[in-house]
Each structure stands twice: as C-alpha cells, then as structure tokens.
Amino acid sequence: MRALLCVLCLALALGCAKDVSLEDVMGTLEVSTNKFNADGASTIILTTTISNDASPDRRDVVFNTTAGTFPNGKQEETVKATYVKGQLTATIALTAPMVPGTITLAAGPAFDTQSGDFKRTTIVTADPSNLSQVVINLSSLSMKNDFQSEVTITGTLKNQEGGKVSLGTLISFDLMTQPYDLSPCNCARFRSVKAVSDENGQVSAVFGVDGTFANTTLYATILYQQYPYTYYYVTPIQVQP
Amino acid sequence: MARALLLVVLILQLGMDVPAQSYRSDLFLKYNYKTHKTNKPMPFDHPFTMSIYGMPKVNVKDVYLMESEVKHGERKLKGYVAQGMARVEENEVYVYDTKVGFTTSGDSLILYMPALLPNVYFDIHISITISEACRQLLHQSMLDYMAGKPESRDKYVGFLDCSSAPEMNIRQGYLSYDDFIGFFNQDLKADFSKLTAAATYTTKPGIKVEDLQAIDIASKNIGSYAFIDSAPYMEAALHQAYDGVQTGLMKLGSTEPIGASAFMERIAGIESNVALLRKLVDRIDRVISSGQTSVALPGGQPINMLAVHAAVEEIITASLANRDAIQGGLQAINDKLDQNENMRQMFALVGNTISSDLKTTGANILFLDLGLASVQLPGLDGQLKSMQTPYWGLSIYFRPIDKSTRRESFPTKKDLNPNPTIGPDYGVVSRYSVLQHLALNVGLTWGPLPNSDFSNLYDNYSLLVGPSYRFARAFKASAGAAFARRSSANPLISEKEVVMGYYVSLSLDVDIVAGVKDFTKLFTK
Numbered sequence: 219m220r221a222l223l224c225v226l227c228l229a230l231a232l233g234c235a236k237d238v239s240l241e242d243v244m245g246t247l248e249v250s251t252n253k254f255n256a257d258g259a260s261t262i263i264l265t266t267t268i269s270n271d272a273s274p275d276r277r278d279v280v281f282n283t284t285a286g287t288f289p290n291g292k293q294e295e296t297v298k299a300t301y302v303k304g305q306l307t308a309t310i311a312l313t314a315p316m317v318p319g320t321i322t323l324a325a326g327p328a329f330d331t332q333s334g335d336f337k338r339t340t341i342v343t344a345d346p347s348n349l350s351q352v353v354i355n356l357s358s359l360s361m362k363n364d365f366q367s368e369v370t371i372t373g374t375l376k377n378q379e380g381g382k383v384s385l386g387t388l389i390s391f392d393l394m395t396q397p398y399d400l401s402p403c404n405c406a407r408f409r410s411v412k413a414v415s416d417e418n419g420q421v422s423a424v425f426g427v428d429g430t431f432a433n434t435t436l437y438a439t440i441l442y443q444q445y446p447y448t449y450y451y452v453t454p455i456q457v458q459p
Numbered sequence: 460m461a462r463a464l465l466l467v468v469l470i471l472q473l474g475m476d477v478p479a480q481s482y483r484s485d486l487f488l489k490y491n492y493k494t495h496k497t498n499k500p501m502p503f504d505h506p507f508t509m510s511i512y513g514m515p516k517v518n519v520k521d522v523y524l525m526e527s528e529v530k531h532g533e534r535k536l537k538g539y540v541a542q543g544m545a546r547v548e549e550n551e552v553y554v555y556d557t558k559v560g561f562t563t564s565g566d567s568l569i570l571y572m573p574a575l576l577p578n579v580y581f582d583i584h585i586s587i588t589i590s591e592a593c594r595q596l597l598h599q600s601m602l603d604y605m606a607g608k609p610e611s612r613d614k615y616v617g618f619l620d621c622s623s624a625p626e627m628n629i630r631q632g633y634l635s636y637d638d639f640i641g642f643f644n645q646d647l648k649a650d651f652s653k654l655t656a657a658a659t660y661t662t663k664p665g666i667k668v669e670d671l672q673a674i675d676i677a678s679k680n681i682g683s684y685a686f687i688d689s690a691p692y693m694e695a696a697l698h699q700a701y702d703g704v705q706t707g708l709m710k711l712g713s714t715e716p717i718g719a720s721a722f723m724e725r726i727a728g729i730e731s732n733v734a735l736l737r738k739l740v741d742r743i744d745r746v747i748s749s750g751q752t753s754v755a756l757p758g759g760q761p762i763n764m765l766a767v768h769a770a771v772e773e774i775i776t777a778s779l780a781n782r783d784a785i786q787g788g789l790q791a792i793n794d795k796l797d798q799n800e801n802m803r804q805m806f807a808l809v810g811n812t813i814s815s816d817l818k819t820t821g822a823n824i825l826f827l828d829l830g831l832a833s834v835q836l837p838g839l840d841g842q843l844k845s846m847q848t849p850y851w852g853l854s855i856y857f858r859p860i861d862k863s864t865r866r867e868s869f870p871t872k873k874d875l876n877p878n879p880t881i882g883p884d885y886g887v888v889s890r891y892s893v894l895q896h897l898a899l900n901v902g903l904t905w906g907p908l909p910n911s912d913f914s915n916l917y918d919n920y921s922l923l924v925g926p927s928y929r930f931a932r933a934f935k936a937s938a939g940a941a942f943a944r945r946s947s948a949n950p951l952i953s954e955k956e957v958v959m960g961y962y963v964s965l966s967l968d969v970d971i972v973a974g975v976k977d978f979t980k981l982f983t984k
Contacts, residue, residue: 237948238948243949268951276953277951329951332839333948334948
C-alpha cells in the first residue's frame with residue numbers, strides 16, 4: 219500500500235507542471251532616470267537581471283520600448299546577460315525620442331514559452347525639450363525696400379543645454395523697428411513660413427519689405443511664446459532704398 | 460515459393476510431434492510408473508491425456524489430484540491442520556483438488572487430466588480396493604473386536620497405515636476406529652459372525668494313526684510303493700488336528716497354525732490340504748487295486764481300506780465346503796468394504812508431477828508487442844497535448860502464459876463450485892481468470908515526438924508503463940502512464956524535464972523470439 223502511494227505521489231509530481239513565477243525568471247527592470255528630455259539625444263540606461271540558474275544558451279534578454287531607440291536604431295534589441303558582481307545582468311541605453319510623452323520599457327527572456335509572460339516593464343517620461351536659445355541666420359545682411367529682394371531667415375532652436383528642442387516647437391516670425399520690443403514695422407511680407415521646428419530644431423521663412431523704411435536698421439525677430447512670457451530672438455538687417 | 464515450402468515443412472513437423480489425442484485433450488504423454496518420469500513435460504493450461512504404464516494390477520476406484528508444495532527442500536502435500544480428517548497422526552487435512560477421469564488398458568492407467576495451473580506441484584493419488592495384506596489386518600481388528608480385545612483399535616490403526624499411501628501416510632477417505640466399528644456393526648457384523656462361527660464349518664472324523672499304519676503296510680506289500688511321505692498325515696493324526704485341516708486353520712506338513720482371520724491363508728491352506736489328501740486317496744486306490752481291501756496290523760486288527768478311502772473322501776468334501784464357506788463369507792464382507800469409499804487403499808505418484816514452466820515448455824511470461832500509442836502529455840500551458848507514435852514493448856504477465864491455449868474453454872469459478880472442506884477445491888485447475896489476459900506493459904515509443912515542446916525520455920525513446928489486456932490471442936489494449944521530456948516552464952532553462960502523462964495503445968503480439976526459435980529449428984535439427 220505504501221509503495222502504491224509512493225508511485226501515485228511520484229506520478230502526480232511528474233504530471234503537474236511546476237509554477238514558475240516572474241521572480242524566478244527576471245529581476246527588476248531598473249532605469250538610470252525616470253525622466254529625460256525628448257531631444258533625440260538624451261539617453262537613459264536600462265538594467266535588468268535574470269536568474270543565475272539560466273542555461274548558457276538562454277541568457278539573451280530582449281528589450282523593447284514604445285519610443286526612442288536602442289543602439290541598433292530600433293525599438294527592440296537583444297542583449298546577452300553577463301555576470302556583474304555575481305549576478306547575470308543585461309544593460310542597454312535608450313536614446314530619447316524627439317516627441318515628449320510616456321515611454322513603456324520592457325525586458326524579458328528571448329526564449330518564448332507558453333508557460334507564462336515573463337516580461338518586466340517600467341514607464342519613463344520624455345519631457346518636452348523647451349526652447350531656450352535660437353541661432354538666427356539671414357541669407358543677406360541687407361535688403362531693398364521694394365519687395366524685389368528677399369531674405370531667408372533660418373532659426374535653429376535649442377534648449378537650455380544647447381541641445382535640440384522637441385519636435386513641433388511653435389514660433390512666429392516678425393520684423394521689428396526696435397529690438398526686444400513689441401513694435402512691428404508692419405512693412406514685411408513673409409512666405410514659405412515653417413514655424414514648427416523639425417527634427418533638427420530648425421524653423422525658416424522668406425520675407426521682403428515695402429518702401430515704408432529706407433536706410434534704416436530693422437530687426438528680424440523670432441517670437442516664442444511660453445505662457446505667460448513671450449521671448450524675442452532678434453538679428454538686425456539693413457533696409458535700403 | 461520458399462515461404463510455402465517452409466510452411467509445408469512446419470506442418471509436417473507438427474504432425475509428427477503430436478500423437479493421437481483423446482477427446483478434450485490437447486496432448487498425450489506417458490508416465491513410467493517404475494521411474495516416475497514422463498516422456499515430456501506436463502503442460503499447463505491444456506487438458507491432456509496421460510498414460511501411466513507399468514503399474515501393478517490393481518482395482519482402481521478413483522484418481523485424485525492433490526496440490527503439494529516444496530518447503531525447506533521437502534515436498535509435501537499442501538494442507539491445513541484440522542480435527543478428524545485424513546492424516547491420522549497430525550490431524551492435518553489435505554483437501555483433494557479434483558477427481559480425474561480414467562480408464563484402464565492392460566497394465567496402463569489412462570488419466571484424462573484437466574488443464575492445470577502453471578508451476579503447480581501436485582500428487583496423483585490413486586484409490587484402489589484394499590490389498591489382501593491390509594484386509595487381514597482389518598479382519599484381525601474385527602476378530603479382536605468380536606472377542607472384546609482392546610488390541611482391536613491398534614490393529615485398526617495398523618490397517619490405516621497399511622492402506623495409506625506408502626511413506627506419506629495419506630489416504631483419501633477415512634473412518635475413525637469408532638466410525639469403523641459403527642460401520643462394522645451395521646453392515647459387516649452378520650457376515651463376519653457367520654464367518655467366524657464354528658457352526659458355519661463342517662468337519663468329518665479325522666484319519667487315525669492305525670489307518671495310516673495299514674496304508675504303510677499295504678504299500679510295502681506292493682513292493683516299490685513305500686509310504687515314505689506319510690509324515691504330514693501322521694503329524695495331523697497324532698495331534699488330532701484334522702478339524703483344523705478341514706477348516707484351514709492347520710496346513711498339512713506345517714506345525715504353524717493359521718490365524719482365524721487369515722481367511723485367504725486358510726483358503727490356501729485348505730486347498731493345499733485337499734491336494735495332499737488327494738495324493739493319499741491315490742495311494743489308497745493303489746492299495747485297493749492290489750487286492751488288499753483289508754490289511755491286518757501287527758496286533759492282528761484288520762483295517763478296511765475301503766472305509767479309509769471313504770473317510771478321506773469325506774474329509775476332502777468337507778474341506779472344500781469349508782473353503783467355499785470362507786470364500787463366500789469373505790466375498791460378502793469384501794463387497795461391502797469395497798462399496799465404502801472410506802475403506803480404500805491409496806498409493807501416490809509424486810515424481811515429476813508438476814505442470815511445467817517456461818523453462819521446460821518455452822511458454823513465456825514476457826511477450827514482445829508492436830503497436831500504436833496515443834500519448835497525452837501536459838503542455839506548458841497546462842493543457843494536455845496529444846501525440847500519436849508507434850511503440851514497441853514488453854508485456855509482463857503475472858503468470859506463465861501459453862498463447863496456444865483455448866482460454867474460453869476453461870471453467871469459470873462459478874462453474875466449479877468448490878467445496879473447501881472436503882474437496883474438490885480445484886486448487887490446481889486452470890480457471891478462466893483475468894490473469895490470463897492482464898499484463899504489465901512496458902513500452903518504448905519509437906521515433907521523435909511530433910510536438911517540439913516535447914522530446915523523448917532517452918535518446919529516441921519515451922517510456923510507457925501500464926496495465927494491458929490481451930484479447931483475441933494476439934492483440935493487446937493498454938493504458939497507463941507515459942514518461943517523456945518537456946521544455947521547462949522556466950524560459951531560462953534549456954534542459955527538458957521529465958513529465959508524466961497518459962497513454963492508450965493498441966498493439967500486436969509479435970513474439971519475435973518464438974518465431975526466431977521456430978525458424979532456426981528448421982536448420983539446426
């Protein structure tokens with residue numbers, strides 16, 4: 219009778235699949251910071267650990283992100299875990315996207331199984347990269363006041379650290395009689411206006427002036443409104459008859 | 460063509476191996492009574508006919524099979540201790556297993572044996588009518604009882620020993636002394652009283668010494684006919700023992716009296732006496748033929764030889780009448796004894812009486828199967844995954860199996876209706892049993908498993924273990940536990956783990972070993 223019970227127990231033990239928890243497989247997914255600028259250049263470091271019982275051929279960890287890119291330029295990359303301080307660890311850098319928002323990061327074993335979902339996830343925030351500096355370039359330092367000569371104004375928008383601003387930063391163009399003053403000349407006509415920053419942080423427009431002013435210095439201005447303030451970025455241009 | 464030729468050779472071989480068979484008998488074999496050996500092993504699960512030849516002439520009444528066993532190197536009957544039955548000294552009961560049909564032919568006893576269980580030792584107990592030696596013991600016991608002597612009981616025990624199987628002291632049927640006395644008083648006493656009563660026998664006056672002297676003188680007168688063989692007659696005459704001579708209690712020429720209960724000896728004695736008396740009559744006839752009808756003794760006393768002749772003839776007539784009386788009374792007693800099943804003599808055949816096992820007949824408890832199994836294994840998602848795979852395996856039976864048996868012809872337990880107290884208990888008889896069908900199946904799958912989550916337990920094989928049931932001789936259905944390897948539920952572990960699932964299978968008994976044996980026999984014989 220005892221032998222029969224032993225056999226039944228063995229059979230049950232062999233017949234039942236052992237439950238494997240997420241903790242048995244993956245350690246936590248750590249990030250170097252929870253927030254970074256959506257400037258296309260900032261990075262955060264993702265680190266996760268896996269069980270030291272992992273077989274040598276099962277130590278690949280797949281990282282996924284909903285925004286930003288890994289070193290391979292894609293949103294998924296596989297990294298082989300190696301021992302760091304006695305623990306199998308996988309590490310990867312994520313480059314920030316240009317668009318602000320929340321990013322879901324995930325890490326899990328590369329080998330897929332039906333027995334469960336063994337992915338660790340975490341959320342980081344890509345904050346807007348706000349405009350703080352503008353480098354203005356004019357195609358010419360002077361122009362005639364007859365609408366016949368046009369000047370192209372190009373602005374490279376930068377954040378406080380000199381990096382790129384987030385994609386879609388909205389500015390406006392105007393031509394002022396005084397620098398850093400709300401005194402438009404009302405003499406300029408703008409066309410081909412690109413008032414929203416591209417992935418390089420650039421904005422541009424083409425403008426000409428009428429005959430209101432001659433032999434006068436006017437100020438090509440890029441205006442950036444960040445409530446409750448309006449910031450002016452100016453550069454002088456000589457208007458000639 | 461070659462295959463057909465082989466088939467013909469096989470059929471011819473089978474035909475030569477099998478002798479004429481009896482009804483309801485699969486085999487015929489011979490048992491040498493002198494050597495207690497059979498010409499071939501006794502089969503199991505086959506009814507067979509066995510001819511026991513070289514037996515002494517006996518009057519067989521019944522034949523029993525008795526299960527025996529070997530314990531501590533000693534073979535003995537399988538029995539249990541109880542009061543009042545069978546083994547006299549130890550009160551151990553040996554219930555007979557079954558009676559066996561039989562016929563006699565010359566010095567052979569032909570037994571129709573039922574199908575027997577495998578590897579069972581059994582004795583064949585042959586119940587015969589009581590031998591003369593044992594009967595004398597019984598008669599002495601009866602005489603002592605009639606005379607009120609307490610030795611009667613001991614003599615009855617002596618009779619039991621005499622009539623039990625030699626050395627084993629086993630018998631079928633048994634009456635205690637008290638029961639026997641009851642039987643005696645009811646059925647035998649009248650005949651026995653008559654046999655022992657003096658009134659039953661007639662005696663005539665014996666021959667006188669003077670008569671014999673006259674015969675001697677007359678013989679000398681003839682010349683060459685001296686009466687030199689007169690001693691037996693003279694001895695009886697001097698001791699006045701002619702009554703005993705006529706009733707068989709005394710034998711002429713012997714000084715030892717014959718016991719009153721030695722009826723057969725008495726008959727033989729009477730017949731011996733009559734033969735001698737006839738010689739005496741011949742001598743008297745010669746004397747009379749020589750003209751000496753009256754012979755004078757030395758004292759002058761005349762002896763009439765015609766009267767002597769008549770007296771001897773009367774003694775002969777009375778002796779023969781007495782012999783007939785003894786024979787008649789004895790026959791009446793013996794008939795009643797023989798009709799009583801408990802008054803039998805036994806002898807047992809205990810040599811090589813075992814239904815053979817696989818070593819002697821080649822019958823197996825292991826069979827090779829080939830079949831298809833449907834294996835259900837627990838998947839990583841907790842659902843059973845079904846896979847079909849061929850497999851081969853061993854069927855391990857719990858008793859030897861002979862595939863050529865006709866199991867459906869075996870009696871069932873219901874049919875047998877055993878009597879566990881006095882028999883038959885059918886302990887050695889093959890019955891229709893599930894054990895003839897049930898086996899433990901140990902199988903190995905063959906080839907890779909079709910589901911990539913699983914792999915075989917070892918190399919190319921997974922293990923199947925479970926009970927199997929044989930039907931239609933060669934087919935087996937089985938279900939049980941299947942052991943294979945499955946990917947670990949932990950995705951970081953590449954080594955597969957052993958899992959247990961279930962299987963159902965259908966297989967065919969290929970019995971390759973037996974096939975190879977039959978095939979090679981063709982070339983090695």
